[in-house]
Amino acid sequence: xPEVTQTPSHQVTQMGQEVILRCVPISxxxxxxxxxxxxxxxxEFLVSFYNNEISEKSEIFxxxxxxxxxxxxxxxxxxxxxxxxxSAMYFCAGGEGNTEAFFGQGTRLTVV
Amino acid sequence: xxxxxxxxxxxxxxxxxxxxxxTYTDSSSTYLYWYKxxxxxxxxxxxxxxSNMDMKQDQRLTVLLNKKDKHLSLxxxxxxxxxxxxxxxxxxxxxxxQGNLIFGKGTKxxxxx
Numbered sequence: 001x002p003e004v005t006q007t008p009s010h011q012v013t014q015m016g017q018e019v020i021l022r023c024v025p026i027s028x029x030x031x032x033x034x035x036x037x038x039x040x041x042x043x044e045f046l047v048s049f050y051n052n053e054i055s056e057k058s059e060i061f062x063x064x065x066x067x068x069x070x071x072x073x074x075x076x077x078x079x080x081x082x083x084x085x086x087s088a089m090y091f092c093a094g095g096e097g098n099t100e101a102f103f104g105q106g107t108r109l110t111v112v
Numbered sequence: 113x114x115x116x117x118x119x120x121x122x123x124x125x126x127x128x129x130x131x132x133x134x135t136y137t138d139s140s141s142t143y144l145y146w147y148k149x150x151x152x153x154x155x156x157x158x159x160x161x162x163s164n165m166d167m168k169q170d171q172r173l174t175v176l177l178n179k180k181d182k183h184l185s186l187x188x189x190x191x192x193x194x195x196x197x198x199x200x201x202x203x204x205x206x207x208x209x210q211g212n213l214i215f216g217k218g219t220k221x222x223x224x225x
Contacts, residue, residue, distance in 0.1 A: 035213075042218075043213075044215070045212045
């Protein structure tokens with residue numbers, strides 16, 4: 001059964017560095033999302049992406065964040081200058097329509 | 113603002129039924145979801161219910177929705193040890209769009225043999 005895959009599973013980075021989290025959605029998905037979960041807190045919506053553009057974003061998704069789907073398969077989340085508080089589990093999700101979303105296993109980002 | 117609340121823990125014996133409860137605040141939510149997260153894994157979509165329904169059954173899973181009280185529950189019949197996981201309730205924010213889901217903190221279900 002096809003699944004959403006995310007790489008790396010764990011990323012450690014120094015504060016101020018840029019990170020790129022990668023996701024390979026299921027091939028027939030048209031809607032793509034990033035969520036994050038800070039340890040002990042709720043899963044929070046970051047951004048949704050459809051038709052090669054951002055369709056919705058949350059207050060968390062400020063100028064230090066960006067998303068791309070550069071080659072029609074990968075879907076990436078870039079954090080330009082990481083802060084300690086960006087440490088979290090980042091989940092990519094996708095769906096054929098906008099009523100279901102299938103999540104990847106997540107990338108744990110640790111900012112030191 | 114919008115919020116989704118769940119109890120944090122539930123413990124049941126194998127073979128019993130589990131009922132996980134959730135309350136939400138956004139009366140305009142169109143879809144409500146249940147996700148399961150096993151240790152080290154992502155969020156697995158279990159089921160979802162459209163807000164004009166009050167019940168949905170899928171094999172061992174039964175979802176009940178009380179829209180008046182903004183209460184959602186997930187019943188797992190004949191709970192097995194493999195059902196041990198964290199279960200998240202979520203509501204859609206913008207009238208049906210999956211894009212902006214509001215999640216609860218999750219209920220950790222422990223199934224004792």
